[in-house]
Amino acid sequence: MSFLDHLEELRWHLVRSVAVIFIFSIAAFIGVDFIFDTVIFGPAKVDFWTFRKLCELADLINSSALCIDELDFKIQSRKMTGQFTMHITSSFVIGIIVAFPYAFWEFWRFISPGLYFNERRASRGAVFSVSFLFLTGILFGYYIMSPLSVNFLAGYQVSEIVANEFDITSYVSTISTLVLGSGLLFQLPVVVYFLSKIGLVTPTLMKAYRKHAIVVILVLGAMLTPPDPLSQVLIAFPLFGLYEFSIIISRRVIKKKEKKELLEQQQSK
Known part of the structure; x- marks a missing residue:
């Protein structure tokens, strides 16, 4: 195929991907009540799944410190176009999340014909692996990172004079960043796999920088969660497990x- 033919092929892959994202975005836009009341504002309610499980854990260990029975903040819109803008933005973000497996499949269909047979065989299952890790990261960001961050930020005050009344644009942006960031962060094993294939990363190198990785993970956990050990462990432990899993993948590749x-x-001898 000529260069222009490749561009034409890429254009149709992009068109189909954007079309699917657009369809899911429209569906999310239409289902505004469920999307906002149940999904987006879910981590802002004390009856959210994560908070209920923390209360159950608090009952098991006989400690009320883990049970969150109040989130003292309000969400409001200070701009005339605030709610409408966030309605569109959140619908688009949800469209990207839901359509991600299909969009990546279209991307893979475009690049896979250019790979050698052994490269295609080595990367078999790439669509499933990338999609699975992305959706796992999305769930982790939504059910773990988001509610813990909302709880911390809702209860944080520099003075009793200052009331926490968050703008809807700030709230939606924070939740979207945490969820999408977590989805991308869980692509670490895939990134390590391809970097190991080209020789830029080795298990020895990753083991040598394990202590540095632990520090970075703990700092990240401290930044994203309330200043208590349990919340930091809930964030740090899965991330550290992801790093160790990446070492195993790199070892197998090498x-x-x-x-x-x-x-x-x-054979050459």
Whole structure:
């Protein structure tokens, strides 16, 4: 195919991806009551799933400190176009999240014909892996990071004179950033896999920087959660597990690469 033919092919993949995102965005726009009252404002309610499970855990360990029975803040719109703008923005974000597996599949369909047979075989299951990790990160960001961050920010005060009355644009932007950021953060194993394939990352290198990674993860957990050990562990432990899982992936890739190189050397003799 010529360069222009490749561009034409890419254009249709992009058109189909955007069309699916647009369809899901329209569906989210129409279902405004469910999207806002149940999904977006869910982490701002004390009966949210995460808060209920924390209360159940508090009952098991006989400690009321974990149970959150009040979120003392209000959400309001200070701009005339605030609610309408957030309605459109949130619908678009949800459209991207829901359509992500299909959009990545379209992207993979475009680049996979340009790969060699062994490269396609080595990257088999890429669409499933990327989509699974992304959706897992989305769930983690929504059910863990978002409610803990909302609880912390809702109760944080520099003075009793200052009341927490958040603008809807600030609230939606914060939730969207946490959820999408978590979805992208969970792509670490995929990134490590491809970096290991081209030799930029090795398990030895990742092990050498494990202590640095732990510090970064703990700092990230402290920034995103309330200043209590349990909340930081809820954030840090899965991220550290993701890092360790990435080391395992890198080790497997390097072993296969070394085995292939050894076989080629034996055949060349």
